[in-house]
Amino acid sequence: MKKLLSMLLALAMLLTCMVAFSACGDEAANNSGELTLENVKVGAIYITSQNDTAGYTFAHHNGITTAMEKLGIPAENLYIVDNVAEDDTAVSNAIDTLAGKGCNIIFGISFGYLNAMNDAAAKEEYANIAFSHATGYLANETNFNNYFGRIYQARYLAGIAAGLKSLELGNDALGYVAAYGTEYAETCSGINAFTMGALSVNPNAQVYVKTINAWADETMEKQAAESLINTYNVCVIAQHCDSAQPQLVAANAGVFGCGYNSDMTEQAPTSHITAPIWNWDVYYAEAIKAAVNAPASEFVNNIGIYYGGLKEGFVDISPINAAAASEGTEEIVSLVKDLIISGEWDVFSGVKLSYTQDADGNWTIVKTDADLVTNTGEVIVTAGGASVDDGVIKGSMNYYVAGVVAE
Amino acid sequence: MNNEALGIFINFLFSIVVYSIPLLYGTVGEIITEKSGSLNLGVEGTMAIGGVAGYIIGCSTNSVTVGILAAMLFGALCGLVFSFLTVTLQANQNVTGLTMTTFGLGVYFFIGNGLASSGKWPIMTEHSAIINSWEAKIPFLSNIPIIGKILFSYNIFVYLAVIIAIVAYLYMKYTKMGLKMRAIGENPAAADSLGVNVIAYKYIHIMLGSAIMGIGGLYMGLNLGGSFEGSTCWINGYGWIAIALVIFAGWNTAYAILGTLVFGFFNTLQVYNTDLAYAFPNVLGWLSKIPPHLFKALPFIITAIVLVAASIRKKKNPNEPSACGINYYREDR
Numbered sequence A: 001m002k003k004l005l006s007m008l009l010a011l012a013m014l015l016t017c018m019v020a021f022s023a024c025g026d027e028a029a030n031n032s033g034e035l036t037l038e039n040v041k042v043g044a045i046y047i048t049s050q051n052d053t054a055g056y057t058f059a060h061h062n063g064i065t066t067a068m069e070k071l072g073i074p075a076e077n078l079y080i081v082d083n084v085a086e087d088d089t090a091v092s093n094a095i096d097t098l099a100g101k102g103c104n105i106i107f108g109i110s111f112g113y114l115n116a117m118n119d120a121a122a123k124e125e126y127a128n129i130a131f132s133h134a135t136g137y138l139a140n141e142t143n144f145n146n147y148f149g150r151i152y153q154a155r156y157l158a159g160i161a162a163g164l165k166s167l168e169l170g171n172d173a174l175g176y177v178a179a180y181g182t183e184y185a186e187t188c189s190g191i192n193a194f195t196m197g198a199l200s201v202n203p204n205a206q207v208y209v210k211t212i213n214a215w216a217d218e219t220m221e222k223q224a225a226e227s228l229i230n231t232y233n234v235c236v237i238a239q240h241c242d243s244a245q246p247q248l249v250a251a252n253a254g255v256f257g258c259g260y261n262s263d264m265t266e267q268a269p270t271s272h273i274t275a276p277i278w279n280w281d282v283y284y285a286e287a288i289k290a291a292v293n294a295p296a297s298e299f300v301n302n303i304g305i306y307y308g309g310l311k312e313g314f315v316d317i318s319p320i321n322a323a324a325a326s327e328g329t330e331e332i333v334s335l336v337k338d339l340i341i342s343g344e345w346d347v348f349s350g351v352k353l354s355y356t357q358d359a360d361g362n363w364t365i366v367k368t369d370a371d372l373v374t375n376t377g378e379v380i381v382t383a384g385g386a387s388v389d390d391g392v393i394k395g396s397m398n399y400y401v402a403g404v405v406a407e
Numbered sequence B: 001m002n003n004e005a006l007g008i009f010i011n012f013l014f015s016i017v018v019y020s021i022p023l024l025y026g027t028v029g030e031i032i033t034e035k036s037g038s039l040n041l042g043v044e045g046t047m048a049i050g051g052v053a054g055y056i057i058g059c060s061t062n063s064v065t066v067g068i069l070a071a072m073l074f075g076a077l078c079g080l081v082f083s084f085l086t087v088t089l090q091a092n093q094n095v096t097g098l099t100m101t102t103f104g105l106g107v108y109f110f111i112g113n114g115l116a117s118s119g120k121w122p123i124m125t126e127h128s129a130i131i132n133s134w135e136a137k138i139p140f141l142s143n144i145p146i147i148g149k150i151l152f153s154y155n156i157f158v159y160l161a162v163i164i165a166i167v168a169y170l171y172m173k174y175t176k177m178g179l180k181m182r183a184i185g186e187n188p189a190a191a192d193s194l195g196v197n198v199i200a201y202k203y204i205h206i207m208l209g210s211a212i213m214g215i216g217g218l219y220m221g222l223n224l225g226g227s228f229e230g231s232t233c234w235i236n237g238y239g240w241i242a243i244a245l246v247i248f249a250g251w252n253t254a255y256a257i258l259g260t261l262v263f264g265f266f267n268t269l270q271v272y273n274t275d276l277a278y279a280f281p282n283v284l285g286w287l288s289k290i291p292p293h294l295f296k297a298l299p300f301i302i303t304a305i306v307l308v309a310a311s312i313r314k315k316k317n318p319n320e321p322s323a324c325g326i327n328y329y330r331e332d333r
Helices: A002-032 A056-071 A088-100 A111-122 A151-169 A185-201 A218-232 A245-253 A280-293 A296-303 A329-342 A389-393 B003-035 B043-061 B064-088 B093-117 B128-135 B147-151 B156-174 B176-186 B188-193 B198-223 B238-248 B253-279 B281-289 B292-312
Strands: A042-045 A078-081 A105-108 A130-134 A144-149 A173-178 A206-211 A236-240 A256-258 A276-278 A306-308 A315-317 A351-357 A363-369 A379-381
Touching (some): A042 A056, A042 A088, A056 A078, A056 A280, A088 A105, A105 A111, A111 A130, A111 A144, A130 A280, A151 A173, A151 A185, A151 A256, A151 A315, A151 A329, A185 A206, A206 A218, A218 A236, A218 A245, A218 B003, A218 B198, A236 A245, A245 A256, A280 A306, A329 A351, B003 B156, B003 B198, B003 B238, B003 B253, B043 B093, B043 B198, B064 B128, B156 B176, B156 B253, B198 B238, B238 B253, B253 B292
Parallel strands (some): A042 A078, A130 A144, A144 A306, A173 A206, A236 A256
């Protein structure tokens, strides 16, 4: 009996080996063959679950799947490791898993993945894999880049919509619930751009900022929005935080709002004006194409450090909600959008925008040279100077512009 | 003090109560559980399950009362699972509690994402009775200036929580059942030898405590407008703070009311610091100069100080149940 069992066991082991070797053969065949959109394997590392129906991971997952669909890549070629904490060991394990599946490009969506991804990209055995990291600042010259976007351009447009609302209501106070303040160029540039957009239509506008020191904390977001309305009597609530709570509070209090990340008109149908949004699929499609068209060592050469804006369609604002927006919003916003897309002008420059309407009701943009000044009176860009978008990309923007009230 | 500044201050006080009451549900539930000799670390998960079940069932029947009962029922079911594992099967209480938290949050996201992806997640504003009950105020009394807003303008859950805390205090202190239950928490073998049905008492009180936690979960959900955000949970760590508050309150449900408000004060201060500085620039202007990270840490610093102070006293808190966290195995007597 024992003999029989051991023979069976040996047979089973032999079979397993054969299956494994034949699998290796497949893999090898795959790798030696031409990489195409049909056989490219995409890997993704998510901070929360791939089954989320809203939030950060959802936005990226949606972006990757949309991009793959557009490129005609079969859905089963996407390999995901989700619920990966911002912990180097956990991220390395996820990368090993995805590399083991034969992924040709690996996306990591959370800031804290940066060191693990940087280390993995430097490994010789992973030299044929392209690594791409969202919101970070590390990269190498061959197979590891990072990507983010000029969301401040969209926030400027939202600021215009909010400023027009404040003019209509005769209330110059606007509120802004922010995850963080000047600590991060991402939040800081958003607040500044929103304020400058509002000031371009309402020179008396004041933006009251409430920071909650957390990227996602629904309770605090709600409480902060309430305090802005109760204390400063703001008429529009803008936000740089994950949940729709500030918009729900605005709707409940009878004021207006500009959401973030998704079209929050769904949550606040009569009070939400427009929201700055990301079209992550724009980048994901570019990156996957870059990974397919050239070897991984050329990846960074082809795509570079990606920092798309309105022009690329990477950021945008959600459709303006006619039920909440003031007259002229659609017209002015589309004028400014075209101006930014043309590349002639950008937000943080020494040129201020204002708008005039002729007798036929057509709006035109008026450009005026003016210093870009912080709310403590320091001049950042002299009148007519070029935009300091470097400060946003490299993360050195740490001041509020005039018009922001943060205390 | 001008009227505007006074208004801001009143809003601050109001906000403290509204946002910290869920902690009271969690704390009272945990005190009842611990006093009967079990340490349930699954508060977060129990609140999540009670909250999501109470919300969905409450919305589908368009009744807050049904919602509360459902939250209690599902909270109690979590308690039943915990009791079965720890009382009957003698599983380690710490591990089982942590498991309940993981399990509860998992169920929350499973149900939430499932309903949201098929567009069936109930929208609170579409359920008039829920909105009306949530926003209902005590008539007449809530119209009194100042006092009305500070004392009589809350939703019914706030008063319910205070009533439950006081009733629990009276129950544990003055009733025979409460005495027997405390005896189990101190020395289950002694209670058993006196004829107290230890197993039944443990089951009942763990389930009762969990049912109360469930209402707290429903409160958090309703307070956030029943909005499901995909990757964040309504409870957001409040369950863990509730466990810390048990020690803060010295296992006394009446003190828990005070402890909740103290904790809520610091929690709310991190949002309202700039508002108070704006309202009282001369007296409280310094508030806006304090780094926000300190405010974030304050509630925990205070808890740490209380714990250190308690241990410096050297004498053990007489209210701390001696047998809490230790499984009772009858054959060991």
